[in-house]
Amino acid sequence: MLSGEKLSPEEENVLTKRLKDGKQKRRLYELQRIWHAVYAHKVSEQVDEEEAWKIFVSNQKPGRKLRIWISSVAAVTILIGIALSLTQIQKRIPGFHATDTTQSSILPRNIILTLSDGQQVVLSDSVNDLQEQNGTTIRNKAQQLVYHPTVHNEQVVYNTMWIPRGSEYQLILSDGTIVWLNSESEITFPVNFTGEKREVKLKGEAFFDVAKDERHPFIVKTEQFDIRVTGTQFNVRAYTDEPASATLAEGSIQLVRQEEVIPLVPGQQALLKQGIVKVREIELREAIAWRYNAFYFKQQPLESLLNEIARWYDVEVIYQNPTLKKLHFTAGFQRSCSITEVINTLGMTQKIRLEIKGKTLLVKEYK
Template identity: 35%
Template sequence: MNQEQLAGLAQRIAEGNATAEEITLYNHLLSKVGEEEHWDESLLGDQEETARLLRDRIYQSAGIRKNRLRSMMVKVSVAAAVLALFVVTGIKLRKAGNKETAGNALLAGKTIVPGSDKAVLTLANGREVVLDSAGGRSMQQGNSTIHLHNGQVVYTNSSARGNEAYNVLTTPPGGQYQLILPDGTKVWLNAASSLRFPAGFSGNQRKVELKGEAYFEVAENAKMPFVVQAGNKVVQVLGTHFNLMAYPEEPSTNVTLLEGAVKVLHQTDTVLLKPGQQAKLSDNRRIELVKHADMEKIIAWKNGYFSLNGEGTAVVMRQLARWYNTEIEYAGQVPDLKFEGSIKRSYELEDVLNILAASGIHFRVEGRKIIVLTE
């Protein structure tokens, strides 16, 4: 291995000048450190200063918002930044287990790109309109005019009538989209989700139905509460900002309030949330109240990041599967890891897996299947 090359890459990362390709190469070269018998520490300069720079900046350069990405195992907790420090301190790092870890050989065949603005709008008459980031079109649905532009669907309603015309906005795995409802409510729809809503609101409530995940900024209307139905769970609001995650593969439906007030109804339970709180709803349990929810983590997807803070392997892999339209398979038991930090959703899958591999998790990719390997 070219030690000068690896040391140079480490320095570029520490200085914040590394490209995504250089970070990928760095991870690949770092995985081979264990094959070297020794390191020439004279190449590394001021070890303490370089270590400090790496600790503060390496993961920011790699697209991680907080300055760390670490895995916490059952018996030992290891900061992922230590992987960089192994280089600057001359400690020999040995690879653990299978050689099929991160690197350019990780992905065979076509590169798997991140998700993008794409969805399908199904009108009341059954017509399907394929949407992407392009736009500039308009159409009529009942008393509403639908404008399609800049990755967003905007409804403007000239009359309170016409709520019998229900539309459905559906995002595929690897898609996301924004929607402005006839009342002015803004909705961000995450991947593999759908929202059913009327082309115009009337009556004594504004009701929509969600599958998957969405972030809502509800337009205020005290005379007409806004209601979100997710299976047998109901969220009632007047005007507020909240996130609702209701993927069927997740263990609970989570309602998280950022502003305002919402009432959550589940079976015989009712909870009134305050800002900063989260309600966890499971079919076989009462509502679980989280009084101090991690707001940044919960809406990270809306802001263009994967949130890893405190999440286990299975949760993180489900996030990747939805965004990259892939299948997850475990070659053995699910690795008992937890992660911290956030990674940009704009990265190609290879770059994301290389970053995760630095935390001790290993992968093999076959077509659109991610195989998680057990050491």
């Protein structure tokens, strides 16, 4: 059932009877929590199902038995798979519908909008409409900032939006382009596009759904490269402490770096590492899971995985032994999980031991 398999009539009948028992309902909830939270295993091309089951069972409290009333195949799938509803993400990814708004479970914290006159506004539910010097109306509602040009004005006026750790926000530009901003990101943009091109500057990560306008190309400028499009959906990741990348979900884009112009097709990612741009095929769920309130790591070094965790949960990571950074993991979980759930389940791999002390995450060897 949890794994997506259809139960037989006999199994459905047994399940219905069992759920009338409060203890059984709690056991089902536990399985659901595991499925929706995290399962991580040291990376290999094929998951060792028997070993994964042994690891899970060995971590259960003494004397505690899990009576699994759903089919054995479904139960094993729950526990040895990446315990995240990746199929839900996959169903939503192909179309990338703009109506999928920022997750309501995310609470904005000190998101700052800097207006053209230098005034800084902390966005909150109490902040409603703002107005810029050139007459543009800015509407803030439900974790979304929308720009409405009220009159045609050639005056170029810029705003800057800063998203701190542990937050995300949605921005709708004056041309209708939708931008989802991830944690620790900053975007600078004109409140009203004028001239021959639409240009924004980005630090950090954002997913763009660009309003189509072939006469006015849309350009995302980063410190590492530029992305040029006319109307499409793509993700740009440009943090200063890791390789920058651009991933195309729909349409087409061009990555421009110095004299080099690199076209991408859907499902491709351009990765800039040590001054060289490489294009590779990539699973979209891996690159943009954050956009759907989830994390997905496939054969990622522990350092990369925990950097992402640190950015979302606003913690500092300290390694007892630097060699631990090179361990590889595959893991998936929802961003609504608590950091305690995340580190407890990662510890189930018996490869590392994680301890949270205040805002410090200690990474130790498993002993």
